[in-house]
Amino acid sequence: MAEGMEVLKKQDSRTQIYLGGLAVTVLCSLIFSYVSVTVKAEGPMAELLKKSSASMPSVTIFDAGANGKLAVLAAIAGIGLWIWNFVAKKKEAWAPLALAGSAGLSALLLLVLWLRSGTSSAGGFGMEVSVSTTLLGFWLPFAGAIAATVVSVKRILGAASSPAA
Numbered sequence: 061m062a063e064g065m066e067v068l069k070k071q072d073s074r075t076q077i078y079l080g081g082l083a084v085t086v087l088c089s090l091i092f093s094y095v096s097v098t099v100k101a102e103g104p105m106a107e108l109l110k111k112s113s114a115s116m117p118s119v120t121i122f123d124a125g126a127n128g129k130l131a132v133l134a135a136i137a138g139i140g141l142w143i144w145n146f147v148a149k150k151k152e153a154w155a156p157l158a159l160a161g162s163a164g165l166s167a168l169l170l171l172v173l174w175l176r177s178g179t180s181s182a183g184g185f186g187m188e189v190s191v192s193t194t195l196l197g198f199w200l201p202f203a204g205a206i207a208a209t210v211v212s213v214k215r216i217l218g219a220a221s222s223p224a225a
Contacts, residue, residue, distance in 0.1 A: 067146075074211040078163065079142060081208035085135040085166055085201040089121040092197035094128065095177065098190045121197065124173055131169035135205060138162030156216050163208035170202045 068076060097119070121128035138159055145155040174193060193199060 074215055075142075077211045078159065078208045079139060081204035081206075081211075082135040082138045082163060082166070084204035085170075085208070086132055086139070088196055088201045088204070089128070089132050089135075093119060093194055094121045094124050094173075094197045095119045095191055096194050098192075100188045100190075121173075121201070124177065127169045127173040127176070131166045131173065131201075131205070134162050134166035134169060135201075135208075138166065138208065156212065156219070160209060160212035160216055163205060163212050167202065167205035167209050170198070170205055174198065174202070 068079065071079075121132060141155065141158050141162060145151060145159075177191075177193070
C-alpha cells in the first residue's frame with residue numbers, strides 16, 4: 061500500500077486527478093446510499109409510519125439497476141487499465157483512448173441513472189414521500205467520474221495539438 065502511494069505521488073497532477081476521481085467513484089458508490097427516501101405523515105398514517113420506520117429503504121448504487129453496476133465497473137476498469145499501462149514495458153497507442161472511454165462511460169452511466177430515477181416527491185393519504193439523490197452516494201462519484209473524463213480527454217487533446225518530434 062505504501063509503495064502504491066509513493067508511485068501515485070510521483071505522477072503528474074492529471075494522473076492523480078484521474079485515479080483519484082475514479083477511486084472516489086468506486087468507493088463512494090459502494091459505501092454510501094445513492095438516494096435518500098424521506099417519508100412524512102400526518103394524522104392516522106403517522107402512527108403506522110412510526111411502527112414501520114425501522115425499515116426505511118436505503119438504495120445503493122448496485123440496487124439502482126444495471127447502470128449503477130456498470131458505472132462502478134467502468135471506473136474499476138479505468139483504474140485497472142491505467143495500472144496495466146503503467147507496468148507494461150510497451151505503452152500502447154490506444155491506452156489513452158481506453159482510459160478516457162472508461163471514465164467517460166462511468167460518467168455517462170451515472171448521468172443516465174440520474175435521469176432515469178430523478179428527484180421526486182409524491183403525496184397522498186396524509187403521507188409525503190420524497191426521493192432524492194445523495195451527496196456522497198451519487199454526486200461525489202459523478203463529479204469524480206467527470207473529473208477523470210476531463211483530464212483524460214485534455215491529455216489526448218494536448219498530445220494531438222503538440223507537434224510531433
